[in-house]
Amino acid sequence: MRTLAVLNQKGGVGKTTTVANLGVALARRGRSVLLIDLDPQAHLSLHLGLELAQDEPGIYSLLIGRHDLRNTLRPIEANLQLIPAHTDLAAAQVELVDAIGRETILREALATLTPPADIVLIDCPPSLGLLTLNALAAADEVLIPMQAHFLALQGVGKLLETVQLVQQRLNPQLRVGGILLCMFEAGTKLSTEVLTDLRQFFESQRQLTTPWSAARIYKSTIRRNIKLAESPSYGRTVFDYAAKSHGALDYAELADELLALQNTI
Amino acid sequence: MRTLAVLNQKGGVGKTTTVANLGVALARRGRSVLLIDLDPQAHLSLHLGLELAQDEPGIYSLLIGRHDLRNTLRPIEANLQLIPAHTDLAAAQVELVDAIGRETILREALATLTPPADIVLIDCPPSLGLLTLNALAAADEVLIPMQAHFLALQGVGKLLETVQLVQQRLNPQLRVGGILLCMFEAGTKLSTEVLTDLRQFFESQRQLTTPWSAARIYKSTIRRNIKLAESPSYGRTVFDYAAKSHGALDYAELADELLALQNTI
Ligand SMILES: Nc1ncnc2c1ncn2[C@@H]1O[C@H](COP(=O)(O)OP(=O)(O)OP(=O)(O)O)[C@@H](O)[C@H]1O
Numbered sequence: 001m002r003t004l005a006v007l008n009q010k011g012g013v014g015k016t017t018t019v020a021n022l023g024v025a026l027a028r029r030g031r032s033v034l035l036i037d038l039d040p041q042a043h044l045s046l047h048l049g050l051e052l053a054q055d056e057p058g059i060y061s062l063l064i065g066r067h068d069l070r071n072t073l074r075p076i077e078a079n080l081q082l083i084p085a086h087t088d089l090a091a092a093q094v095e096l097v098d099a100i101g102r103e104t105i106l107r108e109a110l111a112t113l114t115p116p117a118d119i120v121l122i123d124c125p126p127s128l129g130l131l132t133l134n135a136l137a138a139a140d141e142v143l144i145p146m147q148a149h150f151l152a153l154q155g156v157g158k159l160l161e162t163v164q165l166v167q168q169r170l171n172p173q174l175r176v177g178g179i180l181l182c183m184f185e186a187g188t189k190l191s192t193e194v195l196t197d198l199r200q201f202f203e204s205q206r207q208l209t210t211p212w213s214a215a216r217i218y219k220s221t222i223r224r225n226i227k228l229a230e231s232p233s234y235g236r237t238v239f240d241y242a243a244k245s246h247g248a249l250d251y252a253e254l255a256d257e258l259l260a261l262q263n264t265i
Numbered sequence: 266m267r268t269l270a271v272l273n274q275k276g277g278v279g280k281t282t283t284v285a286n287l288g289v290a291l292a293r294r295g296r297s298v299l300l301i302d303l304d305p306q307a308h309l310s311l312h313l314g315l316e317l318a319q320d321e322p323g324i325y326s327l328l329i330g331r332h333d334l335r336n337t338l339r340p341i342e343a344n345l346q347l348i349p350a351h352t353d354l355a356a357a358q359v360e361l362v363d364a365i366g367r368e369t370i371l372r373e374a375l376a377t378l379t380p381p382a383d384i385v386l387i388d389c390p391p392s393l394g395l396l397t398l399n400a401l402a403a404a405d406e407v408l409i410p411m412q413a414h415f416l417a418l419q420g421v422g423k424l425l426e427t428v429q430l431v432q433q434r435l436n437p438q439l440r441v442g443g444i445l446l447c448m449f450e451a452g453t454k455l456s457t458e459v460l461t462d463l464r465q466f467f468e469s470q471r472q473l474t475t476p477w478s479a480a481r482i483y484k485s486t487i488r489r490n491i492k493l494a495e496s497p498s499y500g501r502t503v504f505d506y507a508a509k510s511h512g513a514l515d516y517a518e519l520a521d522e523l524l525a526l527q528n529t530i
């Protein structure tokens with residue numbers, strides 16, 4: 001079972017869109033996939049057309065120990081399950097910090113998944129708080145969606161620091177798999193500069209023993225495509241809504257790239 | 266002194282870009298403006314070219330009571346000051362929840378601003394946590410940047426609930442000024458649908474006594490413009506970097522619209 005934390009504390013970079021569309025692409029390539037909505041805004045759940053009632057089992061009742069993992073699993077389609085989040089979480093979020101207080105709850109819960117999935121994708125909120133720490137403690141690998149923008153570049157350093165802290169203290173096997181460029185506008189001055197900076201940075205890290213010394217920038221890039229923004233309003237991914245769109249092609253290409261990478265899945 | 270909380274718990278919708286560019290536009294129209302970087306990711310500070318050393322006064326040392334407000338003020342240009350944030354805040358954020366524990370600290374600190382500014386703009390993080398609650402308790406008005414996307418629409422309801430809670434319990438005068446459409450792609454099916462939904466919603470609320478019953482959708486919309494994404498890498502706003510760009514025109518238009526609205530500034 002390969003667990004990927006899809007993470008970037010910068011907001012709106014394509015984490016949820018990636019988890020939903022990559023998840024479906026991998027499931028339709030025959031892998032058994034579990035998606036986890038770890039965001040109090042519950043956008044992954046909304047994206048896949050699932051709205052939980054207050055008392056139904058979901059990620060938070062799991063994290064505070066009220067429900068077992070297997071009660072929270074929702075089938076989405078063949079080979080694809082989701083642990084959803086509640087949309088009504090503002091209060092839960094605060095109580096959660098007190099109630100869970102530990103970074104390894106999700107990992108412990110995932111260990112009970114029977115049978116294990118081939119791939120788990122965890123959709124993280126835009127912060128480096130306790131929920132994200134739970135994802136990092138549970139994961140084998142971090143996938144970092146980002147926009148090729150200046151402010152996005154600033155955040156990567158902090159993100160990697162956090163990954164290293166978790167790797168040193170809680171999860172020795174944690175690695176950064178790579179960076180996925182989302183909403184990518186190839187050919188602009190800005191994206192070229194950011195891509196160059198990123199490449200130079202990762203090259204310079206190759207000889208070290210950091211969790212990102214083998215990280216890559218995925219060849220697949222996700223172009224800006226309105227179909228990706230429209231499909232959530234139908235509770236579907238772009239593979240159902242607009243199967244020939246660039247959005248579908250790009251996420252299919254990413255799924256193939258990840259499957260081909262021997263150290264990934 | 267008119268205080269606007271620039272707020273949306275959805276990530277990456279243009280909060281920081283709006284505070285920086287609207288702030289400069291208002292300052293250059295002769296208003297005295299104070300900007301507050303309330304985001305642990307410190308993007309507003311980075312955007313304006315300011316990086317604080319660890320021990321220098323900033324928003325967090327202010328919130329935990331280690332520095333007074335006047336020690337944190339940094340001049341940016343004529344009529345424009347900033348209370349910056351530190352980029353190294355992951356640890357501070359956690360300690361902050363314990364240390365500040367109250368939603369009115371920022372409001373109390375702002376009351377000491379001497380002389381008062383004409384306008385205060387507060388850049389909020391993508392969450393409805395304690396920092397954002399501090400902004401809402403301190404503000405007269407909420408300005409909500411958003412993208413005309415489906416997931417963005419879902420978040421507005423939750424945002425308004427939070428505004429109402431704060432208005433009922435902590436800040437009776439709090440109002441929602443309006444919604445600012447950012448990265449707006451006029452003419453697409455999605456943006457047209459979202460705009461229609463938003464308009465219908467606010468129309469239906471006009472006769473009520475909620476904090477948003479007089480809220481508007483600003484006529485000024487901010488088009489997607491790469492200059493807005495490029496200018497932070499120069500530590501400047503688009504008014505210096507690309508003064509004739511659509512980004513500059515749109516934020517100038519917004520500044521004029523806000524100034525003309527009698528109940529705003
Ligand atoms: N490649 C793309 N082209 C066009 N729109 C996109 C693309 N990827 C994502 N979007 C849209 O952009 C917005 C932000 O994407 P998304 O919600 O996936 O980001 P996120 O990183 O999960 O955000 P958050 O930090 O709030 O969790 C959404 O409205 C989404 O539908």
Ligand SMILES: Nc1ncnc2c1ncn2[C@@H]1O[C@H](COP(=O)(O)OP(=O)(O)OP(=O)(O)O)[C@@H](O)[C@H]1O
Binds near residue numbers: 275447488494
């Ligand atoms: N109108 C625009 N056109 C093009 N790029 C934009 C526009 N507005 C903002 N951006 C870019 O999009 C990204 C997100 O914008 P910004 O950081 O202002 O959003 P935010 O809501 O403050 O995000 P966060 O939730 O992470 O604080 C940034 O890289 C910014 O430079």
Ligand SMILES: [Mg+2]
Binds near residue numbers: 016017039043125
């Ligand atoms: Mg998301």
Ligand SMILES: [Mg+2]
Binds near residue numbers: 389
């Ligand atoms: Mg911001």
